[in-house]
Amino acid sequence: MPQYQHHASWRTAGGGQIIDLETAVKDGILGGSGAGGGTLEAASEKFDLLKMIEELDSAVAVEEMPSVFICPISLEPMVDPVTLITGQTYERANILKWFSTGHLTCPTTMQELWDDGVTPNRTLHHLINAWFSQRYLQMKKRAEDVQGRAADLVQTLKNAKGQARVQALKDLRKTIAAHPSVDKSVVDAGGATLLSSLLGPFTSHAVGSEVIAILVNLTLDSVAFTNLMQPAKISHMVDLLSEGTIDTKINSARLLGMLMCEKSFRPEVVSSMSLLVALLRLVKDKRHQNGVAAGLSLLKAISSSHEQVRSLMVRVGAVPQLVELLSNPKREPKSVEPALQILNDLSSTPVGLSALKDCPQAIPTAVRILMNASQACTQHALSILQSVCRLAPDECSFLAVEAGLAAKLLLVIQSGCNPETKQQAAELLKLCSHNYPTTVFISKCNLTRTFQ
Numbered sequence: 388m389p390q391y392q393h394h395a396s397w398r399t400a401g402g403g404q405i406i407d408l409e410t411a412v413k414d415g416i417l418g419g420s421g422a423g424g425g426t427l428e429a430a431s432e433k434f435d436l437l438k439m440i441e442e443l444d445s446a447v448a449v450e451e452m453p454s455v456f457i458c459p460i461s462l463e464p465m466v467d468p469v470t471l472i473t474g475q476t477y478e479r480a481n482i483l484k485w486f487s488t489g490h491l492t493c494p495t496t497m498q499e500l501w502d503d504g505v506t507p508n509r510t511l512h513h514l515i516n517a518w519f520s521q522r523y524l525q526m527k528k529r530a531e532d533v534q535g536r537a538a539d540l541v542q543t544l545k546n547a548k549g550q551a552r553v554q555a556l557k558d559l560r561k562t563i564a565a566h567p568s569v570d571k572s573v574v575d576a577g578g579a580t581l582l583s584s585l586l587g588p589f590t591s592h593a594v595g596s597e598v599i600a601i602l603v604n605l606t607l608d609s610v611a612f613t614n615l616m617q618p619a620k621i622s623h624m625v626d627l628l629s630e631g632t633i634d635t636k637i638n639s640a641r642l643l644g645m646l647m648c649e650k651s652f653r654p655e656v657v658s659s660m661s662l663l664v665a666l667l668r669l670v671k672d673k674r675h676q677n678g679v680a681a682g683l684s685l686l687k688a689i690s691s692s693h694e695q696v697r698s699l700m701v702r703v704g705a706v707p708q709l710v711e712l713l714s715n716p717k718r719e720p721k722s723v724e725p726a727l728q729i730l731n732d733l734s735s736t737p738v739g740l741s742a743l744k745d746c747p748q749a750i751p752t753a754v755r756i757l758m759n760a761s762q763a764c765t766q767h768a769l770s771i772l773q774s775v776c777r778l779a780p781d782e783c784s785f786l787a788v789e790a791g792l793a794a795k796l797l798l799v800i801q802s803g804c805n806p807e808t809k810q811q812a813a814e815l816l817k818l819c820s821h822n823y824p825t826t827v828f829i830s831k832c833n834l835t836r837t838f839q
Contacts, residue, residue, distance in 0.1 A: 436516050437466050439523040456515050459495045460485065464519070468512055469505035473498050476508050537562050537569040541576040544585075552585075556597035563604050570605055579611040586620040595627050596635040603641045612649045615642075621656050629665040633675045640669065640681040647688050654693045663689075663696075663703045671708060676719050679712075683725040690732035697736045706733060706742035706749070714752045723760050727753075727767035734774045743775050750775065750786045757795040758802065765799065766808050773815045784819040792819060 458465045458478035467479040473493040477485075482494070482505060491500050540559040547555050559578075563569055573579070582598050582605075590598075602615075614620070621643075628639040643662075646652055657663075669682035686705070689696055709726045712718055730749075733739030743749045753768040760768075772792065776783045792815075799812035 436519060439519040440464050440466065453514075453518070455511065456518065465511070465515060468508040468515070470508045471505060472500060472502050476511060477505075479505065479507075533562065533566045534569055534572040537566075537572045537578075538576040541573055541578040541581060544578075544581060553593050553597065556594065556601065560597055560601050563601060567604070573601075574605060574608065579605050579607050580614065583607075583611045583614040583620070586615070586623050588619045588623065590623055592627065592631060592635075595623055596631055596638075599624065599627060599635065599638045599642050603638050603645065607645070609649075609651075612646060613651065615646060616649075616652065616656065621659075625659060625662045625665060628669070629661065633672075633678050636665075636669050637675075637678050637681040640666065640685045644685050644688055647685075647692070654695060657689045657693055658696050658699065660699060660703055663700055663705070667703060667705060667708055670712065673715075673717075676722075679719065679722055683722055683729070687725045687729050690729045694735070697733050698738050700729075701733055701736065701738045701742050706730065706739065707746050710743075710746050710749050710752055713756065714748045720760075723756065724764050724767070727756065727764050727771070731767040731770050734771050740774055740778050743771060744779055744783060750783060751790040754787060754790040754792045754795060757792075758798050762804060762808075765804065769799065769808060769811055769815065773811060773818075776815060776818055780818060781822060784822050788819050788822070 452464060455476070456464050458468075458481055459475070460477055460481040463478070465476070465478045468476045469479045469482060470476045471482070471493055473496055475493050475495045477494070485494055486503050491503060492498060493500060537559065540555055540562065543555045544552060544559070559573070563573065579602070582602055585598050586595060602611075607615075624639045624643055627635050628643075629636075631639065643657075647657070663686075666682045666686050669678045670686070672678055686700070690700060709730050712722060713726050713730075730739075730743065734743055750772065753772050756768045757765055757772075772787055776787060796812045796816040796819075800809050800816070802809075804812075
C-alpha cells in the first residue's frame with residue numbers, strides 16, 4: 388500500500404507558505420487578492436473537477452500541486468476528499484475500498500480506528516476545485532490565443548511576399564508543431580488550400596520546404612488533395628525530395644504517401660524515374676534512419692499498389708540496393724520487413740526476378756533472414772527464394788542449399804507458421820532436393836542445422 392507523507396504547509400505561487408486550510412482560504416493560494424478567491428470561486432463552480440484534472444494531467448506536474456491535494460493512497464489529486472478521526476484526509480473511494488478489505492487503520496499513520504466514519508472536507512474540496520479551475524482557465528485562454536495566432540498567420544500568408552512569406556510560414560510551422568490542436572483552426576481559415584496553392588514550378592525551395600512541413604501535419608480535405616496532385620506541384624515535391632535537407636526529404640516522402648491514399652490518385656504520378664531515384668538515395672543514406680524509414684514506406688506503397696511501376700523500380704537499381712541494406716548487420720530491424728516486401732513485389736516481374744538471380748548476395752541474405760525475423764519477413768523471404776529457385780533450379784537451388792536453406796526450411800515446416808507458408812517451404816525443399824542424391828541432401832540438412 389503506497390504511503391505518502393504530506394507536510395503541514397505548502398508554498399504559494401509567490402513563494403510564501405500557508406500554514407493551514409483556514410489561512411489558505413483567507414490568503415488565497417491561487418495568487419488572487421481577497422479572501423475566497425473572488426471571481427475564481429465563481430468560475431470554479433462552472434467546471435467539473437474530474438474533467439479539469441484529466442485535461443490538465445499532462446500540463447500540471449505533481450510537484451506543482453500542494454501536497455495536501457494528493458490522496459496518500461492513490462497519490463492522485465482528490466476529487467471528493469474526506470477526513471478520518473485521525474485528521475488524515477483521503478479520496479473517499481480509496482479509503483472506503485481500504486476499509487472494505489478489512490482494514491480498520493489509518494493508512495498513513497497506521498493508527499487503529501475506533502470509528503470508521505468519514506467527514507467530507509469541504510474546505511479542501513473548495514481549494515482543490517479553485518486551484519484547478521484557475522489553471523484550467525489559463526490553459527483554455529492559451530489555447531484560444533494559439534488558435535487565434537494560427538488563424539492570423541494564415542491571413543498574413545495571403546498577402547505576404549518574399550522573406551515575409553518565408554517567416555510567416557516558419558512561424559506557422561512552429562505553432563502547429565508546438566500545438567497540434569490548431570490543425571482545425573488552420574484548415575477552417577483556408578490554410579490547407581492556401582498552402583497547397585503556394586507550391587508550383589516557380590516556388591523557391593525555402594517556401595516549398597516550409598509549406599510541405601506544414602501540410603504533412605494538417606488534416607487535408609479533398610480540395611487540397613486535388614490541388615496538390617497537379618503535375619507542377621508533384622514535380623516540385625520530387626525536386627525537394629532530391630535536393631532538400633533531410634527533414635524536407637522526409638516530409639516530401641510523407642506528403643506523397645498521403646496523396647497515394649486518396650482515391651483520385653493517379654498511378655502516373657509515381658511513374659517518375661527521378662522520384663524513384665530520389666527515394667533510393669534517401670534509403671541509401673544510413674546516417675538518417677528516419678529518412679530510410681520514410682523512403683522504404685513510400686517505395687513499399689508504390690510497389691504494392693502500382694504493378695506498372697515495378698519494372699521501372701528495377702531499372703533504377705532497387706534490387707541490389709535493397710539487398711545491400713538487408714545484408715548489412717547494422718541495419719535497423721524495422722527496415723527489414725518493408726525492404727523484403729518490396730523485393731517480393733519486384734520478384735513478380737521478369738526483370739525483377741532476373742535482377743534477384745543476378746545479385747550475388749540476394750540468396751544468402753534471404754536464407755539468413757528465414758526464421759530470424761518476423762513471420763511476415765519469413766514469408767517474404769520464402770516467396771523470393773521460391774521464385775528465384777524456380778527460375779534457375781540448378782544454379783539457384785545449389786546456392787541456396789549451400790547457404791543453409793535446407794535446415795531453415797525444415798525449421799519452417801516444424802514451426803508455428805501458417806499452413807500456406809509450411810506448404811511453400813515443403814515445395815521449395817522438394818525442389819532443392821532434386822540436385823542432390825538423397826543421402827547427400829540429408830547430410831546437407833543435418834550439417835546445415837548443426838551450424839545454425
